Amino acid sequence: MQAKGLSGSTSPLQNHSKNEHQIVQALKERFHNYKAILSEVLKWTSGQASLTQQLCHMIVEAQDRPTDAQEAVWVEQLIQDHWVSNWERRAELYPMREIRDRLMRRRKHNIQLLRQYHRIVHKGTIPDDNSPELDELKHLGLVISDGNAVRIANKLYSSIFDADWVENSLKTIEFSLAPSDKEFRDLLGTLERNLLLSQVNILSQTDNDENQRSAQVLYEVLRDVTSKIGDLVGADRATIFLVNEDKTELWSLVAENDAGDFLDIQVRIGEGISGTVAASKKAIHIPKEVYSDPRANLVKEYDQKYNYRTRNILALPVLNADKEVVAVIQFLNKLQSDEIIDGSQSQSFTKRDVERLGKCIRPIRRILESCQSCYKVMKKLRATVALAEATRSIDQINLDTKAILQRVMNTAKKLLNADRSTLWLVDQDRNELWTEIPGRGEVRCTIGVGFAGTVAASREPMLIPFDLYNHPSAENAKKVDDQTHYRTCSLLCMPIVSPDGQLLGVTQLVNKRKAGHSEEYTKDDYPNVPDYFKTSFDKNDQQAMQVFNERVGVVLQFVRTHETLKQLSQAKPKEAIYNALAVLSNSVSEQEDQSDEALYTGLYYMLTFISEAVGKLLGAEYTTIFLLDSEETGLWTLVEDESGDATEIRVSATLGISARILRSKAVQVSREPKRFNDVLIYRGIRHSQIEKLNNLLLYPVLDSRGKVIAIIRCFNKLHSFADLGPSRPNKADSLEDTDTFTKQDVDRLNQRTPKILPILQAFQSFHQEILTIKENRRDVDPLYEAISFVKQSSGNPEELIQNVMQAVKSLTNADRSSLWLLRAESNMLWTKIKQSDGEWLEASVPMGEGFVGKVAKTGIAENIPFDLYDHPESDTAKRTDEQTHYRTCSLLCMPVLGESGELLGVTQLINKRVEGSYPDYDPETWPEVPFFFQADFNEEDFHNMEVFNDQVGVILGSMTLH
Secondary structure (H helix, E strand, C coil), X not given: CXXXXXCECECCHXXXXXXXXXXXXXXXXXXXXXXXXHHHHHHHHCCEHHHHHHHXXXXXXXXXXXXXXXXXXXXXXXXHHHHHCCCCCCHHHHHHHHXXXXXXXXXXXXXXXXXXXXXXXXXXXXXXXXXXXXHHHHHHCCEEECCCEEEECCHXXXXXXXXXXXXXXXXXXXXXXXXXXXXXXXXXXXXXXXXXXXXXXXXXXXXXXXXXXXXHHHHHHHXXXXXXXXXXXXXXXXXXXXXXXXXXXXXXXEEECCCCCEEEEEEXXXXXXXXHHHHHCCXXXXXXXXXXXXXXXXXXXXXXXXXXXXXXXXXXXXXXXXXXXXXXXXXXXXXXXXXXXXXXXXXXXXXXXXXXXXXXXXXXXXXXXXXXXXXXXXXXXXXXXXXXXXXXHCCHHHCCHHHHHHHHHHHHHHHXXXXXXXXXXXXXXXXXXXXXXXXXXXXXXXXXXXXXHHHHHHCCCEEECCCXXXXXXXXXXXXXXXXXCCCCCCXXXXXXXXXXXXXXXXXXEEXXXXXXXXXXXXXXXXXXXXXXXCCCCCHHHHHHHHHHHHHHHHHHHHHHXXXXXXXXXXXXXXXXXXXXXXXXXXXXXXXXXXXXXXXXXXHHXXXXXXXHHHHHHHCEEEEEEEEECCCCCEEEEEEECCCCCEEEEEEECCCHHHHHHHHHCCCEEECCHHHCCCHXXXXXXXXHHHCCCCCEEEEEEECCCCCEEEEEEEEEECCCHHHHHHHCCCHHHCCCCCCCCCHHHHHHHHHHHHHHHHHHHHHHHHHHHHHHHHHHHCCCCHHHHHHHHHHCCCCCHHHHHHHHHHHHHHHHCXXXXXXXXXXXXXXXEEEEEECCCCCEEEEEEECCCHXXXXXXXXXXXXXXXXXXXXXXXXXXXXXXXXXXXXXCCCEEEEEEECCCCCEEEEEEEEEECCCCCCCCCCHHHCCCCCHHHCCCCCHHHHHHHHHHHHHHHHHHHCCCXX
């Protein structure tokens, strides 16, 4: 297979174009043995076009000639003298230097790239597994593949990029990537900001996909911290164990195997190396023969499981301000050391390693404490998301109590990683709990008996950690286990209470599983305890289940009400609707933390119920009720979207037919609705239904004051009144035609309006409550709002400048702001400044000039408090103020950096304003200082702008600036 890469496309010389033909002709004219020479050339280049051409050109220009049978020696000597020993300075070998530069980038990925190439150099060929590293080497043209094996592309590459070059390059990159103490502390600061952003994202997301992405950011921060700490002390592996909230276990999310997979490791306090460190609050260092230490049994067990060998180990506790253990950091296998001990280089961890960590322990501790907090919040949000998924999965049309038992609890089982779960429901008539178990049918237990019965009687949660058999009330569980051959190890049992305080059931989760273990428990395991059961539910799980159960209570109450409504609706539709409205009212008043989706779903089904009743009354095929909003500017209704969820659609109340009906309060009837081009006619109608619309009725619903509160829209009269029984109208009273809506239809609606009116008004109130809840949820952290606003920017730099200026003024309460962007080709900074006439004028400043230029040049932020005129470098600001009649009093100027630390721009905030509502600055008062400018940008402003600028850097990095 011929490779393609930086050195150009490849094809045999004899198949190439005009240039090759000319070179061959030149060889033929110069050498009588040109065929042998050309054969040697191809051995060195493997037919790679540009190399072949350059080598042939050098041969033609050579001063001597090879004798017969000496062509190979002559060509090799020529290459060694002119290329191999001097390739980095030969102009024509720039493709080689491009390969070198790509391989020598100061990135950790390039270490893996060089190590993979090193294998090929030593072995000649290696299997082609299409790994990212091999694919990149193939793309460079450095290696080629025949589909099964990979080898170096040609002999010339083998001679230049040989074993010595690879080994020296690896040492150079590894040394350059080793962080200094300052670099490490700076890096921790960046990671801490990333963690803050992940917390903001987690707290602001409600759907599962976004929550998973936010959680991944948390994992990546932990992984990066772990990796960088390992690099700092030169460890082959590093693991950070965090202490759980109950202080009974250590857990890790980020210990990795060679494949880069997450390995879940949980250790009880007091067990193993890390557990002993947590219990004693003292470091442990085992410099050699780790397996012979009795404390290292767990290390040996995990090494066998994950195919690893630990030669030395260092484990250190991380303590908070109260001297309590927050985490344990464990290092395995010192890679190399620059310390000489007993005349030889140290092969274990040293005192200097501990000292380097000690200098950075405070930022490390802050990050780990934030991770703990963030993880707890994330678990709670996952509970909310899990319930939302569960409620979405329920078929609201055929709600059945038994049907949702397994459906809801499967979600709880997944949420808390439990092995088994049960939802027990209350049978008040028999004072029992009951459930449905697959394969066993209905199972019952008396309230007050067993764990579930005890929780039902007391309404208090029960959390029993591993090992449950040690609990004083475990005898009944042991007997059941002996009968079923299932080993109960831990338990979380919690009551489910309705919004009005009625006991509805009990959730029971059995056997918390260690994450990352998918093995199924079998009866053959009994009575042994599998390793993946040796863990416990904790307070976080309990809190998550509390949120879960509160929402399950709402679902169960809705299911009960739905079943009652189904029965009532057959004989008493009026009573059924009023009962439903009572449920909705309670849901809003007592469950304000419900998701928007759950609230909309309840309202959707009640609104649909009324719409279908009206449609049945009139014999209409399609019926929709649009309700007037509180501002009286729009009409809204709820429909089912493609995914089956309730969604709101709106129609303007100030335009078109809607506005005419609101003004005239008159009924509208048409036999040809398709001739109207009005949004009220077609909103909420599927495209496939439009051609089937034959007739239309628009009926305004009036309240007691004669004010329109809703419009009922009906399409396609299906039945004549002759089919509706004894209530059919007199022919003289009809509109003479039963294939459209008639006066009798209007009369029937008029008769029922007094009954429908309070229901629709209740819907309006409920809808307004939903909007209020949504508005309250948008009252989030100003930093997140600013970041979200800027993220809406398109790829237009001017738009980004304006968005940033608007966002940071709101975020920091600055009077003025600007974003200066770098033009690298001219070494200038530029921005757009709004003029008094509303036009935007471009301004620029050289690198190093003024506060903006100084920050751009040094990369160091400037925070100048009131009064800036006292600053030694304020002359430029004073001159500018004199020209513009604006008084500069305080300033915060900060760099915007790209992902690799390169300068992209500078944000500049001018004049922190005193909190409160004060007028805009009046140039007529210059040079006086208004009292509301007598303030300083503070640490919170500085920190928020650091995080904000990080996000602006991400956005700029994805743009192409012109």
